[in-house]
Amino acid sequence: MPQSFWRSLPNLEYLDMSKNHMQGTLNLSGISTTLELLDLSSNRFGGKLPDVSNGSFPRLLDLSNNLFVGSLHHLLCSDGVKATHMLNIGNNSLSGVIPECWKKWRRLSFLNLENNNFSGGIPRTLGRARHIQSLNMRGNKLVAASLMNLTYLILELSGNELAGSIPSWIGTKLSSLRLLNLISNHFVGNILQELCYLTHIQILDLSGNKLMGDIPRCFNNFSVLSGKISVPDYDFLMGTGIGNHLTGRIPKKIGDMKELKSFDLSQNKLSGELPMSLSSLSSLSSFNVSYNNLTGGIPSSTQLQSLNESCFVGNELCGDPLTERCSRIEAPDTDHEEDGNTNHEEDDVSRGQGRNQGVPAGAREPYEFFRFSVNF
Secondary structure, rough: HHHHHHOOOOOOOOOOOOOOOOOOOOOOOOOOOOOOEEOOOOOEEEOOOOOOOOOOOOOOOEOOOEEEOOOOOOHHHOOOOOOOOOEEOOOEEEEEEEEOHHHHHHOOOOEOOOOEEEEEEEEHHHHOOOOOOOOEEEOOOEEEEEOOOOOOOOEEEOOOOOEEEEHHHHHHHHOOOOOOEEOEEEEEEEOOOOHHHOOOOOOEEOOOOOEOOOHHHHHHOOOOOOOOOOOOOOOEEEEEEEEEEEEEOOOOOHHOOOOEEEEOOOOOEEEEEEEEHHHHHOOEEEEOOOOEEEEEOOOOOOHHHOHHHHHEEEOOOEOOOOOOEEOOOOOOOHHHHHOOOOOOOOOOOHHHHHOOOOOOOOOOOOOOOOOOOOOO
């Protein structure tokens, strides 16, 4: 796109030439100061990102799904304060460190840099772009993040090389988050209690890390998932922790998150029984607890019994939808107990509190409580 193209359209306001077969380098010199939207996504533009010499960026700029290479510096650090609200440069082949030029992007509300080859840390000056509501940096090689000064609604950092414990400031400083995706990083340690401050969370995905320990009991306090705060029908709700090393039991009050639609804790080391409160999740459409150390009967509910058997395999569970039937557990004969113990707490558990609990026929010691972690 030569400079003469832009000069021939001095009053241009909207230009969408996405999903074509345009190729070559991109020249934005002489771009119209009246341009509000420029969408050149899904083409075959290559080379370095363009420099906007007059500093006149459109409010919405989408250069995603092209073949750009090299640094972000030419585009981000050109002169002048940018009025851009949306910047999408995802799915290119850009590389290097993300530069510290964000103080010029004060009106930015949407930033997508996903699926490039950026390395190093996430710039601290992103804190100057205080209007950002959606930040997507997944699929890069970023190793550190410090974003506590922002008020994101969406934070997408999956598929990077972030390591250590999940930062506590994600819960305490970013309490308005609606989506938090940290899939496939290198986080270790326990899931912090501070994540329970994310009262507006609707999608929480921590899978593919090396987290361990118990699931925080306070997760049932999430205001949106528990139905205390209404959200539009199109919002997708999910809780997941696939493929970590979580131990202990699934919290008994997990069923308080009545708006939960997708729940995946597969491939962990959770033990004990499935909480009876799961039968209260009437909005549940996807559920997976396969390959843990769970025992006992599957609680009765229309949602759970309608799921595929593969959602429960790799445990010692019984009852619909599994073919393994549950055998009733008889209460111990207390008249013959040597110590005269009258505490029947374990008996209540073994009887499933009267609601379809049991054990697979022939299973041994189904109510042992396993708690362990994995060292690396």
